[in-house]
Amino acid sequence: MSSKKTTAVAETQAETAPADVWSAGCPSRRVLELIANKWALLLIPLLRGKPQRNNELLRKVGGISQKMLTQTLRDLELNGLVLREDHQTVPPHVEYRLSPIGLSLSRTLIAVDRWAEANHAQIDAARQAARERA
Known part of the structure; x- marks a missing residue:
């Protein structure tokens, strides 16, 4: 699988997985980073x-x-x-x-x-x- 395809699959999985702020890959971490400023x-x-x-x-x-x-x-x-x-x-x-x-x-x-x-x-x-x- 190409790296582009792997990245796209990982992003899709991250979007559909339940949010978990304790998980390093969770997109909610970006939200916390934004508002912790x-x-x-x-x-x-x-x-x-x-x-x-x-x-x-x-x-x-x-x-x-x-x-x-x-x-x-x-x-x-x-x-x-x-x-x-x-x-x-x-x-x-x-x-x-x-x-x-x-x-x-x-x-x-x-x-x-x-x-x-x-x-x-x-x-x-x-x-x-x-x-x-x-």
Whole structure:
């Protein structure tokens, strides 16, 4: 069997097999990689409300560079989590909003964000105690 055919068969099997995030070859791993990005974790919940422009997002997410914001929005759009609407005006007016699947993910990520806010002090204390033991 040619390598092209072998790859096609493997991809078909991966698509029809039940998802298993613990399996190295599972496509769900790519999804986890996408959403585990710290900027995606922050941007997706921010987009849950109304559509927002690039500069709005840049102001709201402390520490993100324009380059990383653009790259993250493109990745999220490419993967169907974010929708980009260009109003075709001068000056340019582009807005970003969540797709339906992005909206469903935002509910989970908002819970993760709230958990991080509620528990950061305990994590910091554990980190400090580990440094002191070392």
